[in-house]
Amino acid sequence: MTRLEVRDVTVRFGGVTAVNEATIAADAGHVTALIGPNGAGKTTLFNVITGLQKPTAGRVFLDGHDITHTPTHRRARHGIARTFQRLEAFGSLTVEENIRVAADAIRSKNAKPAQVTRELIRRIGLERYAGVRADAVPTGVARLVELARALAIDPALLLLDEPSSGLSQAETAAFGELLRDLAAQGRAVLIVEHDMPLIMRVSDRIHVLDRGVLIASGTPGEVQADPAVRKAYLGEDEPPSDPNPTMAMPAVVEMDEETFVATYAGTHAAPPTRVAEPAAETETETESEPEPESEAESEAVPESEEPPPSPDGAGPRSGGWF
Amino acid sequence: MNIFLTYTVLGFVIGASYAIAASGLVLTYATTRIFNVAHGATAMFMAFVYWELAYNQGLSDWLSVLLVVFVIAPLFGALLERWVIRRVADAGVGVTLVVTCAVLVGLIGAAEKIWPPGVHSVTMFFAGHGVRIGKVHVSGNDLLTIGLAVAAGAVLFAFLTFTRTGVAMRAAVDDKELLALHGGRPHLMAALAWAMGSALAALAGILLVSARPSDLNYISLTLLVVNSYAAAMAGRLTSLPRTFIGALVLGLLNAYASGYLWTGTAWTGFREAIPAIFLLLMLLLMPQAPLRVGRLSGVAGVRTPEPRRIAIASAALVLAVVIGNAVLSTVNVNRMALGLCFAILALSLVPLTGFSGYVSLAQFSFFGVGALTVAKTHSSAPTALLLGALLAAVAGILVALPSLRLQGLYLALSTIAFAQIMDSMVFQNPSLGGFGGSLRTKRLDLFGYRFTSDKAYALLAAAVFCVIGILVIGLRKGRYGRILIALRDSPAACATLGLNPRLARVAVFAGSAAIAGLGGGLYAGLQNQVGSTNFQFFNSLPLLLIVVCAGVTSVSGALLGGMLLMALNSYPSTQAYLFLILAIAAVGLGKQPNGIMGWLFDLRDHPVAGRLGFGSAGLARSIAASAAGAGTGSGTRSVGKSPVAVGDNAEAEA
Numbered sequence: 001m002t003r004l005e006v007r008d009v010t011v012r013f014g015g016v017t018a019v020n021e022a023t024i025a026a027d028a029g030h031v032t033a034l035i036g037p038n039g040a041g042k043t044t045l046f047n048v049i050t051g052l053q054k055p056t057a058g059r060v061f062l063d064g065h066d067i068t069h070t071p072t073h074r075r076a077r078h079g080i081a082r083t084f085q086r087l088e089a090f091g092s093l094t095v096e097e098n099i100r101v102a103a104d105a106i107r108s109k110n111a112k113p114a115q116v117t118r119e120l121i122r123r124i125g126l127e128r129y130a131g132v133r134a135d136a137v138p139t140g141v142a143r144l145v146e147l148a149r150a151l152a153i154d155p156a157l158l159l160l161d162e163p164s165s166g167l168s169q170a171e172t173a174a175f176g177e178l179l180r181d182l183a184a185q186g187r188a189v190l191i192v193e194h195d196m197p198l199i200m201r202v203s204d205r206i207h208v209l210d211r212g213v214l215i216a217s218g219t220p221g222e223v224q225a226d227p228a229v230r231k232a233y234l235g236e237d238e239p240p241s242d243p244n245p246t247m248a249m250p251a252v253v254e255m256d257e258e259t260f261v262a263t264y265a266g267t268h269a270a271p272p273t274r275v276a277e278p279a280a281e282t283e284t285e286t287e288s289e290p291e292p293e294s295e296a297e298s299e300a301v302p303e304s305e306e307p308p309p310s311p312d313g314a315g316p317r318s319g320g321w322f
Numbered sequence: 323m324n325i326f327l328t329y330t331v332l333g334f335v336i337g338a339s340y341a342i343a344a345s346g347l348v349l350t351y352a353t354t355r356i357f358n359v360a361h362g363a364t365a366m367f368m369a370f371v372y373w374e375l376a377y378n379q380g381l382s383d384w385l386s387v388l389l390v391v392f393v394i395a396p397l398f399g400a401l402l403e404r405w406v407i408r409r410v411a412d413a414g415v416g417v418t419l420v421v422t423c424a425v426l427v428g429l430i431g432a433a434e435k436i437w438p439p440g441v442h443s444v445t446m447f448f449a450g451h452g453v454r455i456g457k458v459h460v461s462g463n464d465l466l467t468i469g470l471a472v473a474a475g476a477v478l479f480a481f482l483t484f485t486r487t488g489v490a491m492r493a494a495v496d497d498k499e500l501l502a503l504h505g506g507r508p509h510l511m512a513a514l515a516w517a518m519g520s521a522l523a524a525l526a527g528i529l530l531v532s533a534r535p536s537d538l539n540y541i542s543l544t545l546l547v548v549n550s551y552a553a554a555m556a557g558r559l560t561s562l563p564r565t566f567i568g569a570l571v572l573g574l575l576n577a578y579a580s581g582y583l584w585t586g587t588a589w590t591g592f593r594e595a596i597p598a599i600f601l602l603l604m605l606l607l608m609p610q611a612p613l614r615v616g617r618l619s620g621v622a623g624v625r626t627p628e629p630r631r632i633a634i635a636s637a638a639l640v641l642a643v644v645i646g647n648a649v650l651s652t653v654n655v656n657r658m659a660l661g662l663c664f665a666i667l668a669l670s671l672v673p674l675t676g677f678s679g680y681v682s683l684a685q686f687s688f689f690g691v692g693a694l695t696v697a698k699t700h701s702s703a704p705t706a707l708l709l710g711a712l713l714a715a716v717a718g719i720l721v722a723l724p725s726l727r728l729q730g731l732y733l734a735l736s737t738i739a740f741a742q743i744m745d746s747m748v749f750q751n752p753s754l755g756g757f758g759g760s761l762r763t764k765r766l767d768l769f770g771y772r773f774t775s776d777k778a779y780a781l782l783a784a785a786v787f788c789v790i791g792i793l794v795i796g797l798r799k800g801r802y803g804r805i806l807i808a809l810r811d812s813p814a815a816c817a818t819l820g821l822n823p824r825l826a827r828v829a830v831f832a833g834s835a836a837i838a839g840l841g842g843g844l845y846a847g848l849q850n851q852v853g854s855t856n857f858q859f860f861n862s863l864p865l866l867l868i869v870v871c872a873g874v875t876s877v878s879g880a881l882l883g884g885m886l887l888m889a890l891n892s893y894p895s896t897q898a899y900l901f902l903i904l905a906i907a908a909v910g911l912g913k914q915p916n917g918i919m920g921w922l923f924d925l926r927d928h929p930v931a932g933r934l935g936f937g938s939a940g941l942a943r944s945i946a947a948s949a950a951g952a953g954t955g956s957g958t959r960s961v962g963k964s965p966v967a968v969g970d971n972a973e974a975e976a
Contacts, residue, residue, distance in 0.1 A: 050818050076820030088815040090808040101808045102819045104801045146815075153819055 002064075003028045003157050003188035004049065004080075009058030011044050011212075018044045020212040021058065026157065026188040031179050033199045034192045036209035037232065042192040043085050045209070046159050049190075050082050051075050062157065077106065079156030083146040083163055085192070091135030095126055095145050098134050102152035116152055124148045140166030151182075158182060160191040164198055176202045200224070208232065327458045329581040330574065335464045337573020338471035339529050341566045343550035344557070345478055346522030351559045353491050353515035356407055356418045357731050359863070360425035361550070364520050365527030366543040367429045368395050372528050373442050383447065391525050399520025400513045407516065408509065410912045415730040416681045416870065417911045423867040424901075424908040430540050431901050442539075444531045467529045474522065475566050482562070491515055526550070541860060548742075551735060552601035558608065572600050591747040598742035605736045606724055626799050636788040639881070643784040647777040656776045657892045659848050662783035665884025666841030668869040669787065669877065672794050674834035675866075676875040677803060679810035680827070681734040683862045684721055684741040688714040688835040690749055690857025692842030694761070697852050702767035707843040714839020715832040717744075722831035726824050741859035749854040760853035763846040779848055786844060790837055791877040806830055864890060871907035873919030882919060 047053035051072035103113035448462025556568020692710035873879020
């Protein structure tokens with residue numbers, strides 16, 4: 001079911017066209033990725049979807065209803081939640097209070113905000129930071145706070161803006177599991193991300209933006225094969241230099257876009273098809289235990305990988321966040 | 323036709339002085355992004371310096387003008403930038419407004435000290451000279467004013483457009499670091515801008531006093547230049563040409579209003595409110611600023627106290643009042659009660675400014691609404707107090723509703739406009755006492771007990787303060803408090819969580835105004851009479867300054883603030899010391915936004931000093947330690963087990 005549809009949206013800032021007649025969709029139960037080089041208009045599109053930015057032209061639909069002119073807070077009440085690329089956690093509040101604000105915001109849905117808050121803290125693995133002010137936690141943790149906060153309003157459509165930056169590799173892997181989990185619960189997840197291995201692993205569908213124009217849409221395999229995408233990322237049509245099948249690549253190498261093309265361009269490996277049972281898919285890729293939707297299980301996931309030392313200097317952490 | 327021409331000329335002259343003052347304001351704001359509330363006070367002070375040189379020291383008029391405009395005022399502006407403004411340049415709007423408020427209050431205090439009240443008259447320039455346009459006589463002084471405005475505008479425009487320094491000055495606005503990288507000197511540019519701004523203020527001040535010799539007065543001259551805020555807003559604080567046009571329109575409006583509006587007393591108020599209405603309109607016409615995203619910001623706050631500490635502190639306050647009643651003279655008991663009424667007023671700023679980050683300069687107007695309600699109903703029933711609070715809340719909603727789109731500085735300016743409109747149209751209305759008049763009030767009668775003695779009244783005020791203080795702390799700990807702080811930290815994120823930022827803002831303005839109104843009602847009862855001058859907009863400036871310096875994030879800060887405000891009112895001789903303390907605290911706000919109470923709380927939390935009892939001696943201990951800290955700090959909720967929790971902060975900062 002199409003949960004979100006962005007139709008022919010154009011955003012102009014003065015003379016600059018940030019987004020040009022872009023049309024994308026995100027389905028319930030799926031992870032949809034929005035990728036593109038810096039300045040492609042991804043965050044602008046997120047702002048349009050959440051109502052923080054008025055589009056110059058075009059419309060936005062949620063579950064078939066036109067929400068183009070709906071104020072941001074009403075969209076949230078209709079089930080849209082997001083995280084921010086540049087952090088927007090409430091710095092003067094503790095991590096717990098950050099989540100509680102959101103849980104309280106939709107009290108009609110959350111019978112017990114305090115309990116919802118506690119559960120999210122446990123599920124995202126923020127126990128150690130619960131009482132710490134959000135402006136005092138490491139960046140990666142602050143991103144997770146934003147994620148937990150967004151989840152606290154129980155969104156039907158979750159927009160994640162570069163959520164994995166600042167996470168270690170083990171954490172990123174666990175994060176991928178969480179994304180699949182969230183989609184399996186029936187949510188539509190729309191994610192902007194630069195971590196290509198992660199995107200290729202978890203997405204059902206990928207939209208590629210370049211300088212505000214949608215240049216490709218399709219499954220991870222289709223997108224990787226698309227010459228326009230290669231051109232956008234590399235600036236030229238180059239024959240594939242590395243025939244490695246994409247999906248065999250474990251998520252242990254941090255990649256920027258260029259590495260992505262060098263690694264993946266032209267590979268025709270079949271992408272995972274996720275129509276039936278998402279949990280089964282993730283299983284094959286991360287070598288983890290079978291993944292039912294229980295939280296106790298997901299906490300065990302990082303154990304199956306060797307947790308490398310945190311590269312971002314965030315200090316010692318427990319095995320994983322999820 | 324002649325009358326029309328006369329008023330047109332008058333409008334041009336008024337507009338010209340506004341334009342000169344406003345262009346200085348625009349220059350400093352455009353270069354350093356700091357709105358100088360003290361711009362008018364600078365004009366006033368420099369006009370006095372001019373008077374001193376020309377009339378007291380016997381220098382020639384022209385030499386005095388040159389000395390003031392080209393030497394003394396620029397030096398003052400540059401030093402102000404170097405020692406004060408630079409230290410708070412990166413702090414929020416709240417802090418910079420408070421710091422420039424401190425400069426304003428300090429300048430007025432200094433002027434009163436140096437030139438004690440008396441006759442300071444100044445004659446016109448070119449007295450006796452002039453030209454005739456048709457049948458209208460235009461004095462030499464008027465021509466000079468218009469000519470200087472045109473010259474100042476042309477010189478400024480040329481300077482900013484064609485000279486290297488001028489261009490660098492404009493670059494400093496956009497990106498200080500970038501300018502520095504490219505060999506520019508942003509600090510020098512800022513100092514230069516402030517020097518030029520002061521010079522323009524001085525010029526405007528001198529022209530204003532020479533046009534209307536009766537205006538050499540500390541307050542009215544300061545406020546007269548406040549009108550130039552309106553003109554500066556017409557240029558959105560950045561465009562000089564639009565500022566000049568705005569100043570001209572405002573000047574003409576003023577002139578025609580005094581010429582053509584009915585002369586009834588009700589219209590007098592309207593006439594005086596014209597600049598404020600103009601300012602409000604300009605603010606409302608501002609384009610909607612998009613919600614800012616892209617920062618993880620937190621404001622340092624103080625810890626919220628445990629219920630036990632709240633109880634101890636409340637008891638301590640009541641005990642202190644009982645002891646005060648026993649040992650103090652009647653006059654001082656009355657002052658203590660007055661301080662408590664002011665403390666309730668100060669408390670109204672805690673949720674509004676302390677938690678939500680909105681700067682309001684209309685608090686004394688809400689206070690006045692409460693006081694006038696009690697006076698007009700002429701009732702001693704508690705319902706009069708509550709009605710006053712309710713009406714004040716309505717006034718609060720009236721302030722909040724039109725300015726919903728405004729943020730930071732513009733919101734603060736809209737509260738100034740509102741307060742000025744209230745001043746001239748409501749408080750000075752003849753049916754409410756009129757200018758300089760007063761209304762008699764009655765003391766509260768509660769369940770048959772009449773609080774006729776000041777001692778009983780002091781206890782009543784203390785009790786009300788404790789109750790509201792506890793409510794404020796409860797607010798901070800609860801859902802709405804979190805929402806207010808979340809809204810301050812990131813309105814955009816709040817909106818994406820389904821919170822309606824507008825509703826919350828209207829609610830907090832209404833609540834804050836209600837608290838102020840209640841304080842005003844109590845104040846009216848205490849004083850036995852109230853007059854319009856008690857609630858002048860001007861009083862809200864020292865209120866904001868004192869409360870923010872004392873600690874606007876905590877209930878104990880409000881108590882300290884109320885007492886300081888009372889001291890300022892009741893002991894004029896201490897003013898100089900108070901201003902000194904406030905000036906230091908204001909500059910320290912860049913480092914410690916929780917003010918004096920913030921320093922005290924830190925001392926308490928200091929592992930060594932805390933144990934030795936610093937910052938927690940005697941009464942100060944109970945009040946400082948606990949009544950206090952409804953704040954934005956690290957949540958006590960998570961610490962739970964250790965109520966004192968010195969380690970708590972350490973963990974939060976880890």
